[in-house]
Amino acid sequence: VGKGASLVLAALLLVSSVAKADRIAVVPLASPGREPPLATADQLAADLIGRGHRVITSADTIARISVGNQGAGSDWAAEQMAAIRAARAALTRLDRALASSMARRLANEIAGFGGGAGGSEVLVEWCLLERQLASTGSDTARARAWLDAAVAFGPSLELDPLSHPEDERDLFARRRAALQSSVPATLSIETTPAAAEVWVDGVRRCASPCSIKLVPGRHLVRASSPAHAPGVADVVLQAGNSVTRRLGLSAAYSGASLGAIESMVADPSRRAEGASALDPMARFLDVDHVVAIVPEGDRTRLLLAPPAAGRARVGPAVVTASVSAATVEQLRPIPSRSTENQPWYAKSTTWLVGGGIVAGIVAGVLIYQASTSPPTGTLTVSSP
């Protein structure tokens, strides 16, 4: 914990010292054999936000650069379920701090993905984890609110008896019956462009524009289209109310995927290539800097991607600064070598092809001459 805190503090000092209220996207990247440092990324993001910067957290970043339901399906749900189980195990070990941290990260992740597209079970389990945390903190009102949220997310779900004690299952069933008996709320979803898939609480419900009736309470909405970045909404519906949400779907992120960037950054010889891949991501997210966090042995490497052209650069102080347990590296992009607008004589391809043709002709002539003329020798007359 102390190591992580010092890392976050150091990174915070570095970044905040060179940028005034920058827009920063934090991207945790995996490295060979190592998971993305999600917790460190979230800590860094939280501290940067606390110091006045505008930060897109890792969950939001990943959600926004995904296309359609990419990375938000059943695999994503399984990862969140594993994190929930781990948080519960931590709570069982009375490690409340770790469990709370994991729950916060889960909240960001799930909200950032608009509940995802992997079913409602993960949402229900997350709410029950939060309820358990509130209960162990003797916050009964909060515990009740999370129970209602769990019911609202999964009104038709039956809790797993192997994971939940009988009293919790009974409580869930009673509350569900109460909410289902209340007047449903109506949620209308409109998207631009239209015809996007509308997923509510992890379940596909309709194609936009459309209206659906829901159990009163909190609901997470995700509108996805194969050619656009998903739009998400977090709404709280009162019984009998009708709420409309309009979601604008932005053009999909067309840069290198996180997996591709991870592989480039992991290779020192291709790190500059990774920088160039982070650059379009910064433009897409409309941020000044992308801070990629990569686990590297017992250290963490912070890669500060260069800003897009015309924006303020992260100062050289970041490059030269030394951070305990972290290496800060200012990435430099590969210079653009566009040749589309160059005249033909300025293109290397022209000279390459021309040179090849000339060489071929010369070689052909010489070979022809050599093949047609008889072999000759040289005579030298001299004294010893």
Added chain:
Amino acid sequence: MKIVLGVTVALLAACGSERGPNVRLIIEGPSDDSCIGVAGFEVTISPTGQSPQTRELVGTAPVLATQDCKLPDSVRLEGLAIDKPITVTVTGYDATGTSARVVGRSEISNLQDGNLRLQLERAAPTLPTLLVFHRNRFLENVPWDAIQSMSIATQMGSKTLLNVDCKQAKGFFEPEPGAFGIPTGLDPAGADINTALIVQFVAPDYPVKDGRITIRAWVEGRYTAN
């Protein structure tokens, strides 16, 4: 681009470089003292089916010692057919340019890598008696190519020992001191020491007086005069 240029240069270098065997014919002096008095050599290479190539190799001084019987330079001829015989003739002339003192002839059946040797031989069983003397003190600043001819006669012009046509003598006339083979009039056994001789140069554009030399010595088969 660099690769293309590199390949091109390498290709040109490879194709333009010397191909085929390279034969060296080494010329060795004769076993006797017949090479003494040679002012220069004429090398003629006669490839079969091609025009003969002749080169004159003239140094700054004639051969005055047996061990100095060497070509002043080398002759190199390229583009010779390797499967046809080549005849090489080397002739050593005195300052007259017409009197050969040594000669050698070699026929190379085909060019194969390696060294060949050709030993020069006395050009004739009896060579003209050699007279060596310096001409510079008579010519002063007269250039060699301004001289049309030179004659050597006994005192009072009673008997002409030698007439040299400088046009025929070509470059062989220029090495100093001049070494001339005197066909007749001098005792080949060295009995004409202290004989006075008159040297006359014909150079129309320059006033050259007749010169008088006296044979002073008979050393190693040649007369020396001053």
